[in-house]
Amino acid sequence: QKEVEQDPGPLSVPEGAIVSLNCTYSNSAFQYFMWYRQYSRKGPELLMYTYSSGNKEDGRFTAQVDKSSKYISLFIRDSQPSDSATYLCAVSGGNKLVFGAGTILRVKS
């Protein structure tokens, strides 16, 4: 079983749509949960960071963690063409990050 599973997409949505991106993980020891955005051939850019279960909101972005089901989500409201990128979930037990495969998102104007 992979440590982190993420649907690679691509996910194509119209501008203004609500986007839902998801990951599942296998190790209950993970306590830190992150979402990164990566443009082609660039470094991952930290979007959201969550410790333990719960929700965190930052502008149009909401991160959600459900440790009981080992499920993490990122919601993007009012999606824009500039949101088109690969979104990586990452989990950690305190040191190294374990990444999902990344979901390619395309927002069409």
Next chain:
Amino acid sequence: EPEVTQTPSHQVTQMGQEVILRCVPISNHLYFYWYRQILGQKVEFLVSFYNNEISEKSEIFDDQFSVERPDGSNFTLKIRSTKLEDSAMYFCATMGLVGGSHSYNEQFFGPGTRLTVL
């Protein structure tokens, strides 16, 4: 806003040659990491470095790899004898103690070095 920088942006080398990839961490950060991403694949952890020593390494990080912080600012990754399969993007990431302990796991990535081994 402080950021992680990496040089060179692109390195082309012949198989068997040594390469050194350089990273300048965010100035008050204490934890340093190298990750790699083979084209089309996921980002993979290589090594973590804290207090001038390796704190954790992956199976990928074999005897051909080494890291050091030679001058208190740069953080380097050396590959002694490159192989074709070392071709990848190499990312440096750094982490500092920010606010309370719950936020200390935020890792910030550099733009990467694209390594091409011919």
